[in-house]
Amino acid sequence: MKIIEGGVCAAKGFRAAGIHCGIRKNREKRDLSLIVSDCDAAAAAVYTTNLVQGAPLAVTRRHLKSGKARAIVCNSGNANTCNKDGEEVAEEMCVIAAQALGTEPERMIVASTGVIGQRLSVEPIRNAMPLLASLLRTDGSALAAEGIMTTDTVMKEAAVEFTLGGKTCRLGGIAKGSGMIHPNMATMLVFMTTDAAISPGMLQKALSGDVRKTFNRLSIDGDTSTNDMAVLLANGCAGNPTIDSDNADFAEFMKALNTVTVHLCRLIAGDGEGATKLLECTVRGAKTEETAAKVAKSVICSSLLKAAMFGADANWGRVLCAIGYSGADVDVSRVDVDFHSAAGTVCVCRGGCGIDFSEEEAKKVLSEKEIDILISLGEGEKSATSWGCDLTYDYVKINGDYRT
Amino acid sequence: MKIIEGGVCAAKGFRAAGIHCGIRKNREKRDLSLIVSDCDAAAAAVYTTNLVQGAPLAVTRRHLKSGKARAIVCNSGNANTCNKDGEEVAEEMCVIAAQALGTEPERMIVASTGVIGQRLSVEPIRNAMPLLASLLRTDGSALAAEGIMTTDTVMKEAAVEFTLGGKTCRLGGIAKGSGMIHPNMATMLVFMTTDAAISPGMLQKALSGDVRKTFNRLSIDGDTSTNDMAVLLANGCAGNPTIDSDNADFAEFMKALNTVTVHLCRLIAGDGEGATKLLECTVRGAKTEETAAKVAKSVICSSLLKAAMFGADANWGRVLCAIGYSGADVDVSRVDVDFHSAAGTVCVCRGGCGIDFSEEEAKKVLSEKEIDILISLGEGEKSATSWGCDLTYDYVKINGDYRT
Numbered sequence: 001m002k003i004i005e006g007g008v009c010a011a012k013g014f015r016a017a018g019i020h021c022g023i024r025k026n027r028e029k030r031d032l033s034l035i036v037s038d039c040d041a042a043a044a045a046v047y048t049t050n051l052v053q054g055a056p057l058a059v060t061r062r063h064l065k066s067g068k069a070r071a072i073v074c075n076s077g078n079a080n081t082c083n084k085d086g087e088e089v090a091e092e093m094c095v096i097a098a099q100a101l102g103t104e105p106e107r108m109i110v111a112s113t114g115v116i117g118q119r120l121s122v123e124p125i126r127n128a129m130p131l132l133a134s135l136l137r138t139d140g141s142a143l144a145a146e147g148i149m150t151t152d153t154v155m156k157e158a159a160v161e162f163t164l165g166g167k168t169c170r171l172g173g174i175a176k177g178s179g180m181i182h183p184n185m186a187t188m189l190v191f192m193t194t195d196a197a198i199s200p201g202m203l204q205k206a207l208s209g210d211v212r213k214t215f216n217r218l219s220i221d222g223d224t225s226t227n228d229m230a231v232l233l234a235n236g237c238a239g240n241p242t243i244d245s246d247n248a249d250f251a252e253f254m255k256a257l258n259t260v261t262v263h264l265c266r267l268i269a270g271d272g273e274g275a276t277k278l279l280e281c282t283v284r285g286a287k288t289e290e291t292a293a294k295v296a297k298s299v300i301c302s303s304l305l306k307a308a309m310f311g312a313d314a315n316w317g318r319v320l321c322a323i324g325y326s327g328a329d330v331d332v333s334r335v336d337v338d339f340h341s342a343a344g345t346v347c348v349c350r351g352g353c354g355i356d357f358s359e360e361e362a363k364k365v366l367s368e369k370e371i372d373i374l375i376s377l378g379e380g381e382k383s384a385t386s387w388g389c390d391l392t393y394d395y396v397k398i399n400g401d402y403r404t
Numbered sequence: 405m406k407i408i409e410g411g412v413c414a415a416k417g418f419r420a421a422g423i424h425c426g427i428r429k430n431r432e433k434r435d436l437s438l439i440v441s442d443c444d445a446a447a448a449a450v451y452t453t454n455l456v457q458g459a460p461l462a463v464t465r466r467h468l469k470s471g472k473a474r475a476i477v478c479n480s481g482n483a484n485t486c487n488k489d490g491e492e493v494a495e496e497m498c499v500i501a502a503q504a505l506g507t508e509p510e511r512m513i514v515a516s517t518g519v520i521g522q523r524l525s526v527e528p529i530r531n532a533m534p535l536l537a538s539l540l541r542t543d544g545s546a547l548a549a550e551g552i553m554t555t556d557t558v559m560k561e562a563a564v565e566f567t568l569g570g571k572t573c574r575l576g577g578i579a580k581g582s583g584m585i586h587p588n589m590a591t592m593l594v595f596m597t598t599d600a601a602i603s604p605g606m607l608q609k610a611l612s613g614d615v616r617k618t619f620n621r622l623s624i625d626g627d628t629s630t631n632d633m634a635v636l637l638a639n640g641c642a643g644n645p646t647i648d649s650d651n652a653d654f655a656e657f658m659k660a661l662n663t664v665t666v667h668l669c670r671l672i673a674g675d676g677e678g679a680t681k682l683l684e685c686t687v688r689g690a691k692t693e694e695t696a697a698k699v700a701k702s703v704i705c706s707s708l709l710k711a712a713m714f715g716a717d718a719n720w721g722r723v724l725c726a727i728g729y730s731g732a733d734v735d736v737s738r739v740d741v742d743f744h745s746a747a748g749t750v751c752v753c754r755g756g757c758g759i760d761f762s763e764e765e766a767k768k769v770l771s772e773k774e775i776d777i778l779i780s781l782g783e784g785e786k787s788a789t790s791w792g793c794d795l796t797y798d799y800v801k802i803n804g805d806y807r808t
Contacts, residue, residue, distance in 0.1 A: 052728030052736050052756075082724055084757050116721025117758030226725050303707070304803055311804030317520025320486055321630050324456030332456050352456075353488050354521035393797045399708055400715030 001256055003263070007141035007157025010172030011195035013038040013237035016140035018147025021128035023077035023120070032125060033147030034132050035191055036071040036101055041235035043069035043109065044204035046211050047228065054079050054227035055086025056110045059094065063106050067200030069233060070107035072191050073097040073125075074148050076176070080112040080120040081226045092122045100133035113150055113176060113189055113227050145174035148189055151273055151398055152178045158263035162256040164240035164249045169196040171256045173232075177268030178220065188268060190215065190230035192260060196253060197236035198243040205246075206254055207232045214261040217293060217386040219301045220272035232257070269387035270370070274394030277309055281373040284383040291328045291377070292384035298326030299373060299386070306391035309371055314339060314362035316348040319373060334378035341368035405660055407667070411545035411561025414576030415599035417442040417641035420544035422551025425532030427481035427524070436529060437551030438536050439595055440475040440505055445639035447473035447513065448608035450615050451632065458483050458631035459490025460514045463498065467510050471604030473637060474511035476595050477501040477529075478552050480580070484516040484524040485630045496526045504537035517554055517580060517593055517631050549578035552593055555677055555802055556582045562667035566660040568644035568653045573600040575660045577636075581672030582624065592672060594619065594634035596664060600657060601640035602647040609650075610658055611636045618665040621697060621790040623705045624676035636661070673791035674774070678798030681713055685777040688787040695732045695781070696788035702730030703777060703790070710795035713775055718743060718766035720752035723777060738782035745772035 009016050018033040043064055047057050063069065073093055080086050094108035112120065135143075145155035159172025173192030198206070211230055236242065243249045270278035281299045286292035299305060302322040308315040316337050323330060337349035339362065346362045347355060365371075413420050422437040447468055451461050467473065477497055484490045498512035516524065539547075549559035563576025577596030602610070615634055640646065647653045674682035685704045690696035703709060706726040712719040720741050727734060741753035743766065750766045751759060769775075 050725060050728035051730075051734060052724050079721070082721060082753070082757055115719075116724065117753070226721075226728060303799075307800050307803030310800060313804065315519075317483070317486060317630075320456050320520065321454060324454035324630060326455075330455060349486070349521070353486055391800055391803075393800050395707075396711050396714060396795055396797050396800060399711030399795075400717065 001160055001162040001259065003259065004159050004161050006159040007172045007174045008035050008144055008191055008193050009138050009141040010159035011170040011193045013195055013235045014193045015136040015138050016144035017132055017135035017137060018143035019128060019132050019135065022124035023075055030143065030147035031075055031077045032128055032132060033074045033144040034071060034097065034136060035144055035193065036136055037193070037233055037235040039235055040068045040070050040107060041233040042067060042198060042200040042203045043231065043233050044200065044207040045229060045231045046208055048225055050226045052082065052226045054081035054112060055083065056080055056090040056112045057227065057229060058087055059090040060109050060111065060229065063108060066106065068107065069109050070103040071097060071101055072109040072111065072231060074111040074189065075125065076148050076150050077114040078112060078118055078120040079114045079116045079227045082117040083119050089120050089122050093125055096126050096129050100129045109231055111189055111227065111229055113148060116226060141174060148174065148176040150176060150178055152176050152271055154271055156264060156267040158260045158267065160256050160259045162252060164196055164238070164252060167238045167240040169194060169238040169240060171196065171260055173260055173264060175264045175268055177271060178273045188228050190264060192232045194234045195237040196234055196243070197238065197240050198234045198253060202243050202250060203232060203234050206257055210254065210257050210261050214258065214265050217297060217384065218265050218269055219297065219386065219388045265387045269389050272389035273398045274392040275389030276392055277390040278370045279309055279373060279388045279390065280370070280385060281375065282383065282385045283375045283377065285377040285379055286382040287380040289382045289384055291330065292382050294326045294328035295323050295330065295375060295377070296384045296386035298322045299375065300388035303391055306388065309366065310390035310392050312363050312366035314346065314348055314359065314366060319375065320349065320352065330377055331379060336376040336378065338374040339365050340372040340374055341365045341370060343368050405564055405566040405663065407663065408563050408565050410563040411576045411578045412439050412548060412595055412597050413542050413545040414563035415574040415597045417599055417639045418597045419540040419542050420548035421536055421539035421541060422547035423532060423536050423539065426528035427479055434547065434551035435479055435481045436532055436536060437478045437548040438475060438501065438540060439548055439597065440540055441637055441639040443639055444472045444474050444511060445637040446471060446602060446604040446607045447635065447637050448604065448611040449633060449635045450612055452629055454630045456486065456630045458485035458516060459487065460484055460494040460516045461631065461633060462491055463494040464513050464515065464633065467512060470510065472511065473513050474507045475501060475505055476513040476515065476635060478515040478593065479529065480552050480554055481518040482516060482522055482524040483518045483520045483631045486521040487523050493524050493526050497529055500530050500533050504533045513635055515593055515631065515633055517552060520630060545578060552578065552580040554580060554582055556580050556675055558675055560668060560671040560675070562664045562671070564660050564663045566656060568600055568642070568656060571642045571644040573598060573642040573644060575600065575664055577664055577668060579668045579672055581675060582677045592619070592632050594668060596636045598638045599641040600638055600647070601642065601644050602638045602657060606647050606654060607636060607638050610661055614658065614661050614665050618662065618669050621701060621788065622669050622673055623701065623790065623792045669791045673793050676793035677802045678796040679793030680796055681794045682774045683713055683777060683792045683794065684774070684789060685779065686787065686789045687779045687781065689781040689783055690786040691784040693786045693788055695734065696786050698730045698732035699727050699734065699779060699781070700788045700790035702726045703779065704792035707795055710792065713770065714794035714796050716767050716770035718750065718752055718763070718770060723779065724753065724756065734781055735783060740780040740782065742778040743769050744776040744778055745769045745774060747772050
């Protein structure tokens with residue numbers, strides 16, 4: 001398996017495009033994206049667990065009952081949520097896109113991201129769709145990635161190449177993240193595609209299983225969006241024997257998928273709203289994976305720790321504190337904590353107690369852009385990783401007046 | 405019942421003092437406080453639910469098994485937590501204070517607040533104790549309140565006067581809050597005293613019952629400290645018939661206690677780290693109090709909403725969103741939301757959907773110092789209130805480099 005350039009069009013038989021259609025006031029920001037498979041694809045999705053769910057999610061759920069999809073249409077600038085006519089608008093988006101693509105509305109996946117509670121006018125989408133469809137290209141991934149961005153500062157794509165039954169397959173995707181991303185819930189917007197042949201049932205199993213260990217262990221601010229969705233389309237263009245059971249090919253497929261999702265997790269975390277640092281917390285030596293995950297998630301979510309990381313302050317007491325309120329059954333007197341980065345490693349806690357360390361050395365380690373928080377529980381063999389970012393002035397600034 | 409001036413010495417038979425003993429570098433900050441009853445008092449306490457617990461909590465728990473206490477000693481500047489010899493130091497603090505007061509170490513309540521994981525030297529405390537004991541005064545509440553402050557910007561006290569069995573009683577207290585305060589856990593440091601006569605068992609019942617609805621519904625940043633504790637001493641100096649059952653006097657006592665704790669909650673929330681606004685979220689029309697509390701707590705904890713309130717941005721979608729991920733069983737299509745302050749009320753959501761409102765009017769309402777977020781679930785008769793604050797640049801600044 002190798003990591004390759006590209007994103008949602010890395011796999012054969014997918015094209016994409018993104019343009020500015022007028023939902024956002026800023027003409028320089030793309031706000032409408034389209035991702036299309038040359039033929040019907042097996043389709044899987046996971047959705048936010050927020051009780052308040054965006055209208056597009058309801059429509060997508062209905063369409064994906066068939067396990068098949070042809071294309072994804074997504075706008076930014078308006079979440080189409082908490083509106084009286086949200087579902088009608090989302091359905092209409094599907095009709096408009098399907099018409100332009102020569103497919104059925106039921107084969108469309110629809111998504112929206114942006115402000116909640118304002119009516120989404122379908123007119124800019126209707127007017128722009130013929131142009132958008134005409135712009136679909138096999139090198140259009142980056143433009144589609146731009147079209148789904150909200151407060152993201154960089155577009156996010158990742159892709160891998162791998163082999164199944166002697167055939168070269170690819171899997172890649174784009175994501176939008178930034179604020180409102182919280183573990184234990186389905187996440188942000190992630191659109192992934194592969195040319196591997198895999199049954200809808202196994203595709204859903206792969207996605208659901210992977211998300212549990214990746215996007216659900218990612219936190220920017222502890223808030224869970226109403227519109228989060230991760231989608232994976234598999235169009236079979238690679239010509240491999242269709243994966244329809246939990247066999248060796250499925251394991252290889254899971255590895256490829258995980259490589260892309262972890263990459264996207266890191267991109268999303270590092271570009272959290274206002275973030276200056278990517279934080280990765282790895283918990284080892286846990287009795288169960290659940291314990292490791294609980295601890296890793298609690299630590300990555302601590303506002304106090306996140307602010308300390310922003311200040312490059314080795315305030316490890318906040319790590320211990322977050323372990324303590326994680327709800328995990330942990331023997332604190334066995335806990336070790338290290339901070340690690342490209343600049344080195346600093347050991348700060350052994351057996352639940354502070355140990356002497358050089359503040360100067362620690363400052364150097366924590367001044368890097370990527371910080372690993374390494375926790376050993378000393379109680380078993382299980383581990384888990386979570387991803388997040390520091391809490392900064394700019395997070396407050398971005399969210400203090402998001403709508404204007 | 406009337407609200408009166410004063411705090412932890414409002415009740416008869418209590419004296420207090422606070423000085424700078426040298427734990428903190430800044431000589432202008434008091435860092436050691438003493439609160440003393442003239443005679444042994446019934447004593448009740450609630451503690452943090454963090455698995456990592458400060459050494460002073462372990463010592464206080466042991467001492468309070470008797471249900472009696474004489475005095476409280478508390479330092480700021482060092483939490484005496486995650487240290488190898490923390491309990492020995494906490495016990496030694498009790499020995500030193502008891503000696504100066506002529507009581508037994510087992511009658512002492514000990515607390516510490518500040519940085520975790522650094523050894524607390526007992527020497528400054530030993531050296532300062534004779535002077536501190538000599539400074540005990542019935543008007544010393546404010547000085548004691550200053551001595552327990554960390555990043556608090558104002559000292560916090562509250563007191564009420566009420567009548568039990570024809571006798572005038574008083575109940576008052578001091579608190580320190582600021583960061584690391586989270587619902588569903590015992591909270592910050594709160595020391596309360598009353599001259600009412602009440603059995604240790606009923607005193608504990610009163611405190612535990614009240615905390616559930618007050619300090620446990622208070623959130624600054626979602627983090628739960630390792631050292632949080634709320635203590636209530638009752639020395640019986642008012643001469644009322646001792647409350648030893650759930651009678652009318654107990655109900656009156658609960659009312660007095662609640663008045664003080666709500667007052668302290670509001671002071672703590674309004675002085676959250678970096679806060680510019682006090683937020684109060686009241687949820688009505690819930691099927692159960694638990695549902696109302698879950699929703700109120702979820703909303704007050706949302707970083708996105710807190711940042712929006714800082715920016716006086718009526719982004720009510722974030723309220724809906726936080727209701728949606730609260731875990732409470734709520735019919736979103738019945739939810740109404742209003743923002744209210746001294747400047748008026750603005751209705752922003754009816755039946756789960758946005759309604760037109762004047763942004764200008766909303767800005768005026770949200771520019772006040774105290775904002776009420778009013779939520780109606782339209783499903784029942786139960787209600788709950790939670791308290792919090794906005795998320796500001798200064799929260800990040802304070803916590804980005806707390807230790808230096």
